[in-house]
Amino acid sequence: MDPLYAKLADEFTVSAARGVLRAGDRLPSIREASQSRGVSITTVKRAYQLLESRGVVEARPNAGYFVRPRAAARLALHPPEVVTPADDDGDVGRFVLDTLRSIASTNALPLASPYPDPALLPWRRVRQHVTEIGRRYPAWSATDDLPPGDPELIHQIALQHLRAGLDVDPKEIVVTGGATEAINLCLQAVAEPGDTVAVESPLFYVMRQAIDRMRMRAVEVPTDPETGIAVDALRDLARRQRIDACVTMPNFQNPMGFVAGDDAKRALVELAEAQDMPLIENGVYNPLHFGEKPPSTLKSFDRSGIVLHCSSFSKTLTAATRVGWAIPGRYRKRVENLKVLSALGTSAIMQMAIARYLAQDNWEHHLRGMRHLLAQRMAIMRASLLRFLPEGTRVSDPQGGFLLWVQLPDHLDSLALYKAALEAAITVAPGRLFSNGNLSRNCIRLNCSYPWTNRVESGIRQLGRIAARL
Numbered sequence: 001m002d003p004l005y006a007k008l009a010d011e012f013t014v015s016a017a018r019g020v021l022r023a024g025d026r027l028p029s030i031r032e033a034s035q036s037r038g039v040s041i042t043t044v045k046r047a048y049q050l051l052e053s054r055g056v057v058e059a060r061p062n063a064g065y066f067v068r069p070r071a072a073a074r075l076a077l078h079p080p081e082v083v084t085p086a087d088d089d090g091d092v093g094r095f096v097l098d099t100l101r102s103i104a105s106t107n108a109l110p111l112a113s114p115y116p117d118p119a120l121l122p123w124r125r126v127r128q129h130v131t132e133i134g135r136r137y138p139a140w141s142a143t144d145d146l147p148p149g150d151p152e153l154i155h156q157i158a159l160q161h162l163r164a165g166l167d168v169d170p171k172e173i174v175v176t177g178g179a180t181e182a183i184n185l186c187l188q189a190v191a192e193p194g195d196t197v198a199v200e201s202p203l204f205y206v207m208r209q210a211i212d213r214m215r216m217r218a219v220e221v222p223t224d225p226e227t228g229i230a231v232d233a234l235r236d237l238a239r240r241q242r243i244d245a246c247v248t249m250p251n252f253q254n255p256m257g258f259v260a261g262d263d264a265k266r267a268l269v270e271l272a273e274a275q276d277m278p279l280i281e282n283g284v285y286n287p288l289h290f291g292e293k294p295p296s297t298l299k300s301f302d303r304s305g306i307v308l309h310c311s312s313f314s315k316t317l318t319a320a321t322r323v324g325w326a327i328p329g330r331y332r333k334r335v336e337n338l339k340v341l342s343a344l345g346t347s348a349i350m351q352m353a354i355a356r357y358l359a360q361d362n363w364e365h366h367l368r369g370m371r372h373l374l375a376q377r378m379a380i381m382r383a384s385l386l387r388f389l390p391e392g393t394r395v396s397d398p399q400g401g402f403l404l405w406v407q408l409p410d411h412l413d414s415l416a417l418y419k420a421a422l423e424a425a426i427t428v429a430p431g432r433l434f435s436n437g438n439l440s441r442n443c444i445r446l447n448c449s450y451p452w453t454n455r456v457e458s459g460i461r462q463l464g465r466i467a468a469r470l
């Protein structure tokens with residue numbers, strides 16, 4: 001249980017992050033806060049001191065505590081690069097594996113992880129369903145796993161999409177081994193080796209690597225850190241050269257965290273239709289929105305089946321079962337065929353366990369709690385990063401998910417930071433994982449889904465000291 005003063009400090013941190021408290025606003029006096037909240041003077045004092053140490057407020061002598069300006073909210077734009085398949089893509093693959101292993105096998109602080117704090121996920125319930133299903137169906141054959149997937153799971157996936165505003169025909173859904181397989185299959189279904197694929201820059205390594213792995217050519221499109229891929233720039237590019245597909249993540253993008261606006265999404269789908277350029281959309285973080293409503297999807301603007309939507313339960317339920325799905329539009333048949341060739345099927349036991357969870361447990365309630373905690377943890381982590389990392393550091397300000405993109409001062413090499421941090425038992429995801437080029441050199445991505453403990457706070461302070469030394 002968090003002490004009372006930390007809870008109070010968290011509340012004010014979130015209010016400042018959401019703009020309810022603005023720069024220059026005075027916090028209630030210690031006496032006022034103590035009376036209105038029904039807590040002791042000492043509790044309020046300690047909460048305000050904590051807020052000061054997080055850099056959220058400053059104390060002004062004889063005047064009180066005032067909210068500090070939100071430093072450096074805007075990320076700098078990454079200029080685009082044309083990136084050919086990396087000669088060293090094997091090395092990047094190895095590097096990804098090493099980074100993930102360092103999170104799994106050491107006692108290090110898992111700030112490099114792309115998965116949420118496991119304590120946030122209802123694994124105990126999912127596990128009970130796995131056991132129950134194992135008991136009920138004593139004999140299994142690989143043919144039970146064949147695509148498109150378990151009908152009840154497919155029904156539940158369609159239902160979840162419907163609740164989030166996307167009307168999907170269940171017949172279009174193909175269950176996959178996580179979003180990773182969905183993205184790989186969809187890309188393979190729409191493009192061939194040597195083809196050109198437009199991508200956001202920077203972009204999550206699974207999506208980049210799918211392109212490299214299939215010997216396609218990635219072309220980076222200018223991407224605004226707050227609004228996403230520049231559709232006009234992509235249109236110009238498509239006029240000059242053939243773009244065979246586009247891989248994009250319009251919501252809570254990994255790593256930058258932006259959400260593209262509805263107009264931009266609509267324009268992107270229209271461009272895709274005009275150019276016959278399939279759009280592979282990654283929506284794994286969509287249910288983790290901090291605002292009231294889930295963000296719209298490219299798929300919801302798609303009338304011709306040119307959008308291939310990919311997602312999974314890895315961020316919201318469990319990554320351990322490796323269950324994801326594709327909604328591949330007009331490419332459904334090809335994706336299904338490729339699925340058989342790639343892995344035959346996806347474990348039916350795991351599919352049925354998740355289907356049962358979705359049907360019987362309170363999934364919405366779980367998500368609501370998770371969103372609330374993530375919003376809180378992100379606000380605290382963000383404020384602390386701006387305080388402890390070197391002057392000139394910029395930090396993204398996502399409205400969903402649990403990843404922060406940190407742009408360190410230009411001279412800083414994130415690979416050096418990654419190595420030095422690892423020696424201090426802190427894992428961070430260096431920019432090199434998100435761009436084959438040089439442009440994310442000074443950036444790191446951090447996971448903020450873990451509770452704000454002394455260990456996390458001292459890890460962030462230490463990261464600041466290492467960065468300052470470098």
Ligand SMILES: Cc1ncc(COP(=O)(O)O)c(C=O)c1O
Binds near residue numbers: 284312313319323324
């Ligand atoms: C943007 C994004 N896409 C895909 C994945 C992989 O998801 P899955 O575990 O479902 O394969 C992750 C997480 O690692 C992610 O962050």
